[in-house]
Amino acid sequence: DGGITQSPKYLFRKEGQNVTLSCEQNLNHDAMYWYRQDPGQGLRLIYYSQIVNDFQKGDIAEGYSVSREKKESFPLTVTSAQKNPTAFYLCASSIAGVSTDTQYFGPGTRLTVL
Amino acid sequence: KQEVTQIPAALSVPEGENLVLNCSFTDSAIYNLQWFRQDPGKGLTSLLLIQSSQREQTSGRLNASLDKSSGRSTLYIAASQPGDSATYLCAVSPILIYNQGGKLIFGQGTELSVKP
Numbered sequence: 706d707g708g709i710t711q712s713p714k715y716l717f718r719k720e721g722q723n724v725t726l727s728c729e730q731n732l733n734h735d736a737m738y739w740y741r742q743d744p745g746q747g748l749r750l751i752y753y754s755q756i757v758n759d760f761q762k763g764d765i766a767e768g769y770s771v772s773r774e775k776k777e778s779f780p781l782t783v784t785s786a787q788k789n790p791t792a793f794y795l796c797a798s799s800i801a802g803v804s805t806d807t808q809y810f811g812p813g814t815r816l817t818v819l
Numbered sequence: 820k821q822e823v824t825q826i827p828a829a830l831s832v833p834e835g836e837n838l839v840l841n842c843s844f845t846d847s848a849i850y851n852l853q854w855f856r857q858d859p860g861k862g863l864t865s866l867l868l869i870q871s872s873q874r875e876q877t878s879g880r881l882n883a884s885l886d887k888s889s890g891r892s893t894l895y896i897a898a899s900q901p902g903d904s905a906t907y908l909c910a911v912s913p914i915l916i917y918n919q920g921g922k923l924i925f926g927q928g929t930e931l932s933v934k935p
Binding site: 709711736738745746747748749750753755763793795797799802803804805806807808809810811812813815 | 823828850851853855860861862863864865868870908910912913914921922923924925926927928
C-alpha cells in the first residue's frame with residue numbers, strides 16, 4: 706500500500722527532553738511537510754522540504770529541527786527550546802512541492818508534555 | 820497577510836439535510852483552494868481541490884465552489900449522513916513573491932455532526 710506513516714501515534718515528553726517524530730512515505734514524492742495542529746485551530750506549517758538535503762522554515766519553526774537525508778523520510782525533532790510542544794503533529798507530502806499539488810497527510814502523532 | 824476563516828465553528832444537522840460550509844480568505848492571490856476532511860484524532864483526507872481558474876468541483880454528494888473576487892468558497896453536502904460527521908477544513912495555496920514550495924494556509928475548521 707502506498708501512503709504516509711507516522712510514528713509513534715502517541716508520545717509523551719518530559720520537560721527539557723528532545724523527542725523525534727518519524728514520518729515515512731512510499732509515494733515517491735519529492736516534497737514533505739510538517740504541520741502542528743492545536744485544539745480548535747487550523748494547521749500551521751513548521752518546516753517543509755522540496756528535495757533531499759534541503760529544507761525551509763515555515764511559520765512556526767522556532768524550537769523545532771528537521772533533516773531530509775532520504776527522499777522517503779522527514780523526521781521532526783521537538784527540542785527543549787519549544788516552550789509549548791503539546792499538540793497534534795501532522796506530516797504531509799506532495800509530488801513536486803509546487804503550489805498546484807495536492808498534499809497527502811499521514812495519521813498524525815499526538816505529543817504531550819508531562 | 821493571508822487569513823482563512825471558517826464559520827460556523829460547529830454545526831449539527833439531522834440526517835438527510837443538505838448543508839453548506841463556508842470558507843473565506845482575505846487575499847485573492849491564490850493558486851488553488853482545497854477542502855479536507857479530518858476524523859477525530861486522524862490525519863486529513865483531501866476532498867476537493869479547486870484551481871484558481873475554476874469555479875467549482877464535484878465529487879459524489881460534495882460540491883465545492885470558489886469565488887476568488889469575493890474571497891469565498893462553499894462546500895455543499897447533499898443528503899447528509901451520520902458518516903459525514905467530521906471536521907472539515909479549507910486551505911488556500913497563496914501566490915507568494917518568494918518560492919515557498921506548496922505552502923498551505925488553513926482555516927480553523929467546521930466540526931460537523933449529522934444526527935441519525
